[in-house]
Amino acid sequence: MLNSILNFLTKKPLWSLLAFLVIIGSSFFQIQHFSLDASSESLSLDGDNNLELYFDTQKTFGSDESLVISYTAKKGTVLSKEQLTYLSSLRDDLLNINGVSSVISILDVSLFQSPPLSLVELASDVYTIDNGKADQNLVAKEFKTSPLYANNIISADLKTTALLIPLATDDPREIINDDSLKQLIGEIRTTMSQYQNNAKLYLGGVPMIRNDVIDFIKSDLIIFSLAVVLAMSLMLSLFFHKVRWVLMPIAISIIGALFMTGLISSIGWKVTVISANFFSLLLVMTLSVIIHLVVRYREILNQQTGMSNDEITRRTLNEMLRPCLYTVVTTIAAFASLTTSHVQPVIDFGLMMSIGVTVAFILSFVSFALVMTLFPTSQTSHKTEKFYVLQKLAIATDKGGKNIILGIALVSAIAIFGLSKISVENSFINYFKKDTEIYQGLNFIDKELGGTIPLEIVFNDLASAYWADSSLREDFHDVHQYLDSIPSIGKVLSIDTFIQVLKESNDGKTPNGFLLMLGKNNMPEFAKSQVLKPHISDETDQIRIVARIKETTTDLDRNQLIIDVKKELVERFYFSEDEFYFTGTFSLYNNLLQSLFSSQVKTIFTVFIIIFMLFLIVFRSISIALIAVIPNIIPSLIILGLMGLARIPLDIMTITIAAIAIGIGIDNAIHYISRFKSELLVDSDFEASMYRAHNSIGVSMFYTAATVAIGFLVLILSNFIPSIYFGIFMAIAMLSAVFVNLTLLPKLLIFFKPEMN
Incomplete structure (x- = not known):
């Protein structure tokens, strides 16, 4: 034929x-x-339900679809009056970009120790740099010591801070399309370039990596x-x-x-x-x-x-x-x-x-x-090549x-x-040449702002028990401290972060009973969205711990890290294996x-x-x-x-x-x-x-x-x-x-x- x-x-x-x-x-x-x-689905395994768990977790606790801008002051700290003015201007310019609905920065986050607030005061008002209620003389100390902000949105030397631009939708599967994301990132980078004389800026975040x-x-x-x-x-x-x-x-x-x-x-x-x-x-x-x-x-x-x-x-x-x-x-x-x-x-x-x-x-x-x-073709001479x-x-x-x-x-x-000798261990940052902007940005954010790629641990059927059981709260505190001690893990955020914030407002004493419920129920919504909702859900009865991994860690072994953490949770903290699971971009990868x-x-x-x-x-x-x-x-x-x-x-x-x-x-x-x-x-x-x-x-x-x-x-x-x-x-x-x-x-x-x- x-x-x-x-x-x-x-x-x-x-x-x-x-x-x-x-x-x-x-x-x-x-x-x-x-x-x-280059979405999360492109990291999926055939028949693996971890992607569905990932989406379910994102829907429950909020998405990690955020862009991160690292801002390093060329003179002084980011808390100086001059730098705060530049930061405010940058934030406002970013908000004027079509597709940017909010920007989270040190100007906007709730402060709890500037001045120190009692639990009653904590539940009644929001103190930020931007609204002028924060005591500027105490802000630096809070940012250095805060369990929520230190090594998270601000570096230990106070010279670098992060601006978060959330891109999440109600459904984590509905991510911004590639063309819109490309345009958005292009406009953000153009805006950032206008401030390069005053600070050194890098763009990061999972959406930026994808783009x-x-x-x-x-x-x-x-x-x-x-x-x-x-x-x-x-x-x-x-x-x-x-x-x-x-x-x-x-x-x-x-x-x-x-x-x-x-x-x-x-x-x-x-x-x-x-x-x-x-x-x-x-x-x-x-x-x-x-x-x-x-x-x-x-x-x-x-x-x-x-x-x-x-x-x-x-x-x-x-x-x-x-x-x-x-x-x-x-x-x-x-x-x-x-x-x-x-x-x-x-x-x-x-x-x-x-x-x-x-x-x-x-x-x-x-x-x-x-x-x-x-x-x-024309005839050629009869010769053998x-x-x-x-x-x-x-x-x-x-x-x-x-x-x-x-x-x-x-x-x-x-x-x-x-x-x-062949291995499979690799990292996102090693996919790019060292002289590229993406490598430099990821490297800087990784070292100065507590890591880049999130590893999430979700505990099932424990949220309601957490509020009633003080020993369970102690267990989660110990787990948080254990994760924080691992060299390859940068910033750890969990429901224990919320407890530590309340503790600071309760004369250093861990709140129980009425005071705990007061902090939980009466904290302003804006503050709840930062310290409470990302880590505990009464609706699904789940608790989430987020540990940001330092991709630049020498000889990072992802699988061994997860194995070690799982072993500790079972053998040291006595959680059963069916009570928790690992998810997040780190786990998918x-x-x-x-x-x-x-x-x-x-x-x-x-x-x-x-x-x-x-x-x-x-x-x-x-x-x-x-x-x-x-x-x-x-x-x-x-x-x-x-x-x-x-x-x-x-x-x-x-x-x-x-x-x-x-x-x-x-x-x-x-x-x-x-x-x-x-x-x-x-x-x-x-x-x-x-x-x-x-x-x-x-x-x-x-x-x-x-x-x-x-x-x-x-x-x-x-x-x-x-x-x-x-x-x-x-x-x-x-x-x-x-x-x-x-x-x-x-x-x-x-x-x-x-x-x-």
Whole structure:
């Protein structure tokens, strides 16, 4: 059927071109709906209920969807008259921005010790710097010692303060859309820039991280896709020396990637951090097929006389159809293996790329047939292209096979050692270069204002008991103190913070009975919203503790921290495990990280099983299937080993590289074995067949690997660290895959001489 379609394309090129343009155009029209996603859902695990717990907690106690501006005075403290004037002006300018409904700062927060208020006074009025009721002579002391504000909205040296801009809605799932958030953050940053002469300002907060990650992804998609195209164009120019052999592959690759972008957009599939490089990958997948077609076309053109352009085109398509189809199937298997992961965005990426590879295959053959029919090439001189590198690899494989095997075995052993060192521990701040604004802002807020990423502990069915049971209140006080003592935890806020505020207003005595209920029930609403409502809910009978984690802590081990805290809550404070749960951004991210290693093992195991079975079907030989699969374990092994040796942790992007490397390697193996079989039919000489295969299909493999590797290396210029690692390791994957398939694979074929009928 496929042969019939290809024959039709070459016989009816104009009608085929019209249909082609209509299909492509309809997809391009959908690109306007393309969108990116860096929300909490993009950190979710398939079947994990922690995301629902997170949303429920946010709805009960309030959302963490807030932007944070750190403000550091260049002269004196932030409590000086001059700086308070600047702060007031900044706050008012922020409030004038569309989308900013409130700003919480040291000007607005309730003060309880400036002057010291009794419990009765505490319940009757609100004292703030802004309303003029606070005693300015006592404000500094309160901010330094307050259990609520110290190391939270103001630093210990009083030189830095935070302004909070809440973005929460009634439903935490209804977050501000990406375009509105981008505009809002842009206006906030413009406003901040007007005060840089008076203070040093940084923007932070989970929404800012999400916005800047999306900006980095967009930058990589646009700028680096163009850079990849340029790099690949230069490589094709170097290899083919003709404009048509550069323009055609590049144009078809771009059309394929844009077509898939439109297809993704039409079905509402959002691109996440994990799938951010799908465009570059589709360029590569399409380019790989086209290069194989071009090289084979040139071979036939140089070897045959008297054949018309249409005949050469049809022969090229017919000869390359089967091996390219096999490579598509195995590549789909590699990407489909990602669906065994527990990480939902990884699953989506696997499905997305499976469809993309299919599109790349169909589009490559259709486009090549149309272009070569409508724009036939001129006849060239009959010469065989020879390459020094490929000739050397062929000689080394033939004469020095044992050394190659020993060398690869040594590299594999080192890689296995490195694999034993691999970890999954990472942090948001390490996703960005140190000279970027986002890194500097996160680093500063983390160190000066009590941490950045919240870890929440929610206790069920204890809120009502808390007010009646003094011993339970003591337990929560001890838990609060314990969390506060952990080096990697910055500011801790809980219902005990409220108790400590009341204690200060009760001559240092912990309130009980009537005084406790007086403080609870009669405190002004504004003060309640700051110290009470975020931490206890009578409606759901829950208590929440929020501990902000210092992401900059050396050797921070998220999972171990949660394990240790859980153990202490059970063994030291005698809470049962079903009485509490962990949630918050920190917990969501930790769950994701912990799933990565098991997901990596599962995807690699799955892809090799699937590909081995496919090889059995394709080549109908267990020996050939084993010979093809074994060398292609090495590229993924090298990548994971290098990551372990370099202490580069698995993350949400690098987890996909091993499966992609296997798919690329298997593609090379299929092309090489298919051509080797054809050459073996000539004289049944395994060594001679190897030399001829190197100088034919080896050319395509070499061109593809070199071109794509250079293209991916462009990503090292990104500001997003996972993209840099992705580019580096994809380049290594391409080069190592072509090396093992031009050395170890043919050596195994020569040594074992499997039946290849």
